[in-house]
Amino acid sequence: MGATEADWAELRAVADEAATHAYAPYSKYRVGAAARVSDGRVVAGCNVENAAYGVTLCAECGLVSDLHLGGGGRLTHFVCVNGDGDVIMPCGRCRQLLFENGGPELLVWTVSGIRTMAEVLPDAFGPEDLA
Numbered sequence: 697m698g699a700t701e702a703d704w705a706e707l708r709a710v711a712d713e714a715a716t717h718a719y720a721p722y723s724k725y726r727v728g729a730a731a732r733v734s735d736g737r738v739v740a741g742c743n744v745e746n747a748a749y750g751v752t753l754c755a756e757c758g759l760v761s762d763l764h765l766g767g768g769g770r771l772t773h774f775v776c777v778n779g780d781g782d783v784i785m786p787c788g789r790c791r792q793l794l795f796e797n798g799g800p801e802l803l804v805w806t807v808s809g810i811r812t813m814a815e816v817l818p819d820a821f822g823p824e825d826l827a
């Protein structure tokens with residue numbers, strides 16, 4: 697399913713809004729993530745930090761939970777932003793989360809434009825390796 701510029705802009709607006717809900721008292725770095733799902737719905741998440749810093753949940757963790765809570769499906773388009781509204785890259789761990797739920801064809805709005813998940817996480821370890 698192709699996405700127009702307006703579709704991407706809408707997704708980015710959802711990510712911007714999600715970032716306003718971040719709980720980031722330690723880093724003060726808000727993150728919002730949004731994705732389109734194969735059935736057309738939109739899922740989102742924000743980062744949630746913890747006094748035990750390593751327990752922090754990235755925005756993508758919340759987004760993946762939202763995906764499954766709402767009935768599952770596959771992620772088709774994804775973007776994450778910081779609190780200033782800049783597009784940022786998902787961290788390494790979250791690239792793995794996105795790969796699991798969107799596969800190599802998931803389209804990701806990156807700092808260097810729209811890329812496939814296969815480009816963002818090349819030669820990924822994934823579900824096929826356990827088949």
Ligand code: THU
Nearest residue numbers: 723725727743754755786787790
């Ligand atoms: N963060 C995310 O939410 N997603 C990412 O992909 C990168 C990092 C959050 C975690 C932490 O709350 C803050 O950004 C600073 O690392």
